[in-house]
Amino acid sequence: MTGIPVFPAAQQAQIIRAHQRDLYHVALLREQAENTARSWLGARTLTRWDKELDLVVKLLYYGLTTGRATQTLGEEYTDVWQQTSTIPPSRLTRAALVLFPSLPAYILTRFVNMNYVSTRSPTLATLLKGLPTALETLTEINLAVFYIRGVYYDVSKRILGVRHISSLPHNPHTRPPSYSLLGVLIAVRLLYRLITFVKSQSSTSALEDRKGKRAAQDATNRETYLDDRPVSEMLEIIDPESEPAKPAEEDERTMLDIGSLPAAVRASRTCTLCLEERTDTVSTECGHLYCWSCIVGWGREKAECPLCRQSLNLTRLLPIYNL
Template sequence: MSLPSFPFAEQAQIIRSNQRDIFHLSSLREQTEAVLRAWLGTRWLSRWDKEIGLFVKLLYYGLTIGQATQTLGEEYTGIWMHSVQTDMQPSRHLRVALILLPTLPSYIAAKWGSALPQDSKLTSLLRRVPSFLEIVAEINLAIFYLRGTFYHLTKRILRTRYISAVPPNPNARPPSYSLLGVLLAVRLIHRLVVYLRSLRVEDEGPASAKGKRHADGTHETYVDDTTVSSMLGPYDPDSQPVIPAEEDERTILDVSSIPSAQRESRNCTLCLEERTSSCATECGHLFCWPCIIGWGREKAECPLCRQSLSITKLLPIYNL
């Protein structure tokens, strides 16, 4: 008598499981940020944004994969992780690798990339790591849509698949996602062509590149012949002294003559101090210029209304 075997999970189950995990991760992060914002303030939250994201992922996957149990998405779809090499449940070391490999490399690259000197070659290399990982993940996803195996790149490297506790329905044909794989392949080819064109433009010299800076979307915004990022420059808000509002040189107002009741409404919601070097976002909210610059480099959204935020479109205000 042969022992019963479980079938491999279908593509739809794996995709639905991943969507549920993303939803629960997002919900857990929002609740964590709400608690930390109430305790420590928005400015502290923006400073430690990367660490909070890493902590939430390690907590979620550590309490599920790390304990050899299902994630909420896997439990929802009735699938289990299964090691192809051992034909058993993933071992402890394999589970640790499944937790750390998808989270640590991108965090380390982002953290070191912002801490190292801006003009060093290592900084330039580290800044390319997230883009490289994104492209490799898209290639793996295209292969998954075409062949139906290994939704995540880490699981492909570690040879970990899913088995299903739900028997397949012999009267129903599983959906095909081959078209999505083809579309992803077309997108990757387009990105490759754009990248090769940008390299050719750089080889031809700055004279020919000057008129093509915005053609392929790979170059940043220029003011005359100067990049916006170079004008903004590196900025560490925690290393800067707090300037009293009375000493703000970037306003035409006599702050000391403003009634105290009105001055209370001039506080910046990021630093919780009276606003200095005031600037407005596209959505109309006011912040200190250093505060919103530091926030915008970490999160491209307004801290109050969550609308999209571009630091190149901030408007300095001199009379508020």
């Protein structure tokens, strides 16, 4: 009677290569999905739903591999398998492996209204604002431990107890590469960041409070208006680019009769961000014209003009009514 075969634990190099290969395939799948969505729905719709597209791509990739108890393309490339107390992991564990890395971050960024939370519970708002930094630090700590110990590359796998085994026998005459030095370097960097953070908090907390009060008072005294509307009120919109796109004929913030303009003139009124006819036209300090929702969405990600890369200040946008 033959015994049950025993597979060796996967080596660090195999796990790292598998993870890198999965990232490559997810990025490739996302790029193809973006090209398809852009050709079918347009650039503005794609910009509005980019987070949902990224979530769907990740859930599809890992749901059709890990969720079905099969290898991902990266794991297949390096001949490793996921293992818990059972092989393959249970359905609940596989579902957690698919959902945990992507779904909580998506819900936090898309559905949590930070302005509303701040007014209701300042303490909770502070915790939510610091959550991404805490998760990033936790990921780096887990990565340092992985480089030293050689197991649990992802935080979710460490929590769920999911290891990797290899279908390739180890060669007793070769020594696998060691990544312990990388783990030590990451740990030293984290320790340095912790010491720097503690020192900065202990020495400048009172000064920061005074500066914050003074800045808030100055901002109130120097409120900027666009057409009798405070700019701060306009910037409080959580996601202006998520508003449904409206036809240029329904633009109430222009003196032009859009319907009577020649086709050539209307073609020249294209917004370079959404590639559609401009609505609620505004000009940047460098003189380039965009839709209001498009340039605000862009400016919150990058404080520079998309065309000339000049510094962009959302409080100094100028509404244009005759172009």
